[in-house]
Amino acid sequence: MNDQPIPKLSQSNNDTTPSPQAHTTPPQQPTPPSQSSIVVDIKNLTKRFGKVAAVNNLSLNLVQGEVFGLLGPNGSGKTTTINMISGLSKPTSGEVTIMGQNIARNPRQVRSVLGFVPQETALYEELSAWQNMDFHADIFSVPRKEKSQRITALLALVQLLDHKDNIVKTFSGGMKRRLAIARALLHDPKLIYLDEPTIGVDVQARNVIWEYIRKLRGQGKTVLITTNYLEEAEALCDRLAIIDHGHLITVETTARLKELYGGSIIEIDTVHPELAIAALKPLNKNIYLEADGSKLKISSKGQDELITAIVNIVSRQGGIRNISMRESNLDEIFLKLTGKALRD
DSSP: OOOSOOOOOOOOTTOOOOOOTTOOSOOOOOOOOOGGGEEEEEEEEEEEETTEEEEEEEEEEEETTOEEEEEOOTTSSHHHHHHHHTTSSOOSEEEEEETTEETTTOHHHHHTTEEEEOSSOOOOTTSBHHHHHHHHHHHTTOOHHHHHHHHHHHHHHTTOGGGTTSBGGGSOHHHHHHHHHHHHHTTOOSEEEEESTTTTOOHHHHHHHHHHHHHHHHTTOEEEEEOSOHHHHHHHOSEEEEEETTEEEEEEOHHHHHHHHOOEEEEEEESOHHHHHHHHGGGTTTEEEEEETTEEEEEEOOOHHHHHHHHHHHHHTTOEEEEEEEEOOHHHHHHHHHOSOOOO
16 A cells, blocks of 8 residues: 555645435434635535436535445436536536535536545546656646646546556556556545446455545545445445435434434344244334344344344244344335335
């Protein structure tokens, strides 16, 4: 792992400083941040395609120096939201302000402070790593006297300086991902958007990319991540927003999500599951029960008396072969909030 800090780059001249039917729980909003710290301010954002609302009255904000995760199943509205934030799609109503600039009225100024790493790395495969960086620098008007220094520093940061003259199509998936991140940082953006930052990379490359993201936060940059890896979201994100069917379900820290929607998970292998399920019915308002053959998975809010009651009830209905208890993980909370149905 390269321990050098992310290079602090001087500013170029063009920088500008400035609930769905399936869910009954209303969105949980943390204490609003101060206006001076808000980097992205999304107000009542709606995008309709015909009669379908892909995003419906979404309000969110991202603050300086945080890693913010945007999570949701396929078709939840994540991509549509990101397209509106980046100026690729116009909202039907509502507005997005980035660093004090309205994206609809000042798209060029907003893009000058936005670094974007798409899910498809979109590198020029027939060019070398250096040529890819050089081309991007010219597009974003990086001053000529600084360009070589910036490219060198960033390629060193992502441990690709020794490969600067190699053709990109010879790179592994992890190398391409690291090059895409270096390219996105080249014009010193204040907001970096990473779409599935570690998709298709090995464990070593994933850990390296995670370290880059943490260093970005340490420099006061704001990072927006979309990911389907819940352990990645938990490891990196200061706050998480979960959206589904275009609606905001909740936005909170991981710890607060677990407090609000988590609880104890009791897994029991029982001799007579049908009898146990019937006997547990009076507790249905306080528990969530799944059955797979003789194995029962029961979620509760973790009150000691409720856990004791569950164990006693199942025990009386023919006995327990095996039992274990743990706390809900983020995957289980996500499924509880968005459902288990497959999405296209």
